[in-house]
Amino acid sequence: MELFVIPILIGFGFGFALQKAGLTYYRNIVNVFRFTDLTVIKFMMTAIVVAMVGVFALNAIGGMALPVVPATYIIGNLVGGLIFGVGMAGAGF
């Protein structure tokens, strides 16, 4: 039961935040590549900063375990990003 409830609740918050930020709309995604609307950047950077402070504070105070950090393999990350950007700007996802 717990196996299902936790990811669904986390996903619920995730989807709620994305919808309220407007990231589910084509225009908001594509306009960041046209530099006419930086919603995506503002949203993502705020999330990064909030999560960064919270995670490391909990780690320092409560000894919360840190998860596996995404691996860095420069060529793969860059080429993957290049491919990803084509789809993101083209489809607006």
Added chain:
Amino acid sequence: MLSLLRQKQWSPYLAGVLLGLVYIVSIWVAGTIPGASGAFENLGGLVAKVVAPALANNTYFRFVMPPGITWEVIMMAGVIAGSFVAAVLSGSFKLRLVSDAQWGRVFGQAIWKRWLAAFLGGIIIEFGAGVAGGCTSGLAVGGGLFLAPAAFIFMIGMFMSGIPVAMIMYRRRY
């Protein structure tokens, strides 16, 4: 509070705080960074098992992204529910064949155009996420909060290709 929930769109900073809290809870409670693209790879692996078993047995599906109803897949059900509730609360939920007004203005109301772009774009996005090791959620935000170089290399790549693609698609309207 209720009027806030009914707003069509929040300030990106407010929504960003909510997303940041979701990441904290996920890492705290589940010990994992929430990611969106993984779910489609796990489900894709399940499909591959049925239609092309040899393909499902390759290194990627065996060691990197095992097929199955994983944590990410279950989370994706929550994502759909969460965005649906958010849209219904603000009255912005609507079934549309051409999903966005801006798309309609620029590329016309032809359904096939939007659906083709969505379909091809979806394939390209998933493939790119597979190569990069994550997407905007699992890699860019999830790695970014640990200042993982991967996250920033990925975002650089994303803009290096996204900007010219938008320029080509919008031409003089860019």
